[in-house]
Amino acid sequence: MRERLTVAFVLLVVVVLLVAGVVRAFTLRDLVEEREAATLDRTAQLVAVMVGNAERAGDPVTTTILQPLAVDRTAITVDREGLPRVLVTGAGYETADRASDTVGRETVGQTMVTVRQSSTVIDDIFGRNVGALAALLLMLLLFAGAVGFLLAGYLSRPFVALAESATALGRGRFDLELPKSSIPEAATIAASLRASSVRLEDSIKRDRAFFHHASHVLRTPLTGIRLELEELSLRPDLADDVRRTATRCVGEVQRLDAVVDDLLDFTRGRSLVAGAEITLAALGSRIAQHWRDELPETVEVRAYVDGGGDARLTPGPVEQVLDHVLADVASTAAGPVSLRFAGQAQHVRIRIEGGLPRNGTKPGDPSEIDPAQAMVEALGGRLSGDVLSESGVEILLPRR
Structure with missing residues (x-):
């Protein structure tokens, strides 16, 4: 641009x-x-x-x-x-x-x-003056090019930042760093992206609440009905036709329970942003390079994919969670940092070890990772450990 x-x-x-x-x-x-x-x-x-x-x-x-x-x-x-x-x-x-x-x-x-x-x-005099005029126009053109380059950079800077934010939103991130600009068009686009990110975050929270609610509201009654029917079918004084009916009902309840499991698994496995998925190996490489750029050169960053590198997932939420952890690592770690990624059937496991702490640095207060903890829980995952502990931080996220 x-x-x-x-x-x-x-x-x-x-x-x-x-x-x-x-x-x-x-x-x-x-x-x-x-x-x-x-x-x-x-x-x-x-x-x-x-x-x-x-x-x-x-x-x-x-x-x-x-x-x-x-x-x-x-x-x-x-x-x-x-x-x-x-x-x-x-x-x-x-x-x-x-x-x-x-x-x-x-x-x-x-x-x-x-x-x-x-x-x-007159032709000679005019030629000499035209030459000077052409030189002046050339100088003005060069000056205009320099001014135009600077002015174009000033005008395009907020739109470039908006394009990067839109790309991040398309990857499933909603912690957008939107530019503040006096250009009305840029301000309007920024407001639209901010509203979209809020809606995406609300959608993730609603999905998480739906999973818990559906699991409790649907599975619990079905389990109770199945147990009641099984108990009824085992009564010795029950007529044969009633027992056969109760047995068929138990089968239907089990089939309905299986359908509920399939629907929940389908919803849980649905991509957060369709078309934005990348492999775990590519995501691990991208995150490792980002950490190398952000951390001091003295801190070595090592990345490993322990398995399931071909698993596909939406990169934005993982990047957003690890950015919160990166801030904690950057403020404490002085030694090598290792990132381990492992893809599983329904989840992605990430382990971060911050290496050697800086002199006088103590393990941080668990509240310091509250943003990452809140994000992981909103996604339906789990975060445990501390960057400076021997076991490091372990993050378990759904493959959405």
Whole structure:
């Protein structure tokens, strides 16, 4: 996103600079032509004064007098009534194409002085000015690129953070670190993601409550009914047809109990976020790399998959739980840290050993892992142990 915003900003500046440059180029050429025309008019005035002084003094007006005034690529013509034309040309003046020349004239009495300048003079002056203008536009373009890169980074930063939060939510995490931005669109997206994370957390809690409630409300009555029917079928004074009916009812109750077990197992095994599952081996590798990045370089992190590496599960809840444990490990451990992952039929077992404690560090208060404990319990798992204890921390989570 940052690159696209930078390119868009630079393209906008290029368009603006091109329009401004073209307008400035036309204006510059007009200014050069006006300035050169004014210079030629002053030259014509000077020549006219010199011719008038020469005539009053009785001196002939020759090319020798006028030649010093004919600078490079200019021609001076003096027309007087009854006298031959006097013409002098400067070096480089071409008489082939006089229609495009810049002309300055001055008339004094019966004397008309015309000063012509080749159009190549204006072309050269304009070319030099256009080169400077192009260099200025290039500098402005580079400056605009740098400003655009910084501005694009500022504008895209909250959206990049929102994209990362949305990805985390898609992995099943709801402890989102949402950016605070004054951009209305970013604030709206952040509010939507926050609401979605709250709904996801509530959904997990409702599912957990449903498991407990369904297990108690459905299984307990069914077990009571089955025991009553079995006891009834064992009575010696019971008629044969009643005993057969009671026996069939026991079978139906057992079948219904099996159906309840299947439904609960299906609900318990249902993915928390469909399509977000990864293997336990890939998750262990990702978590181990994250711990290596977060812990000091002096703390070695070792990761092992003791079995069930191909088991698939939603990564977000596991990452969220282990982030809480990581905070405790980062504040206490000074030695190597080992992470052991094991996939089982219905659960994932994770063991964390914090290694050697820092000097003077004592095992922490169990309340320090309350966030992780609460998260594990909300997921229907169990957390036990302490990071600095010999046995470490053991986490048992459902494979959802």
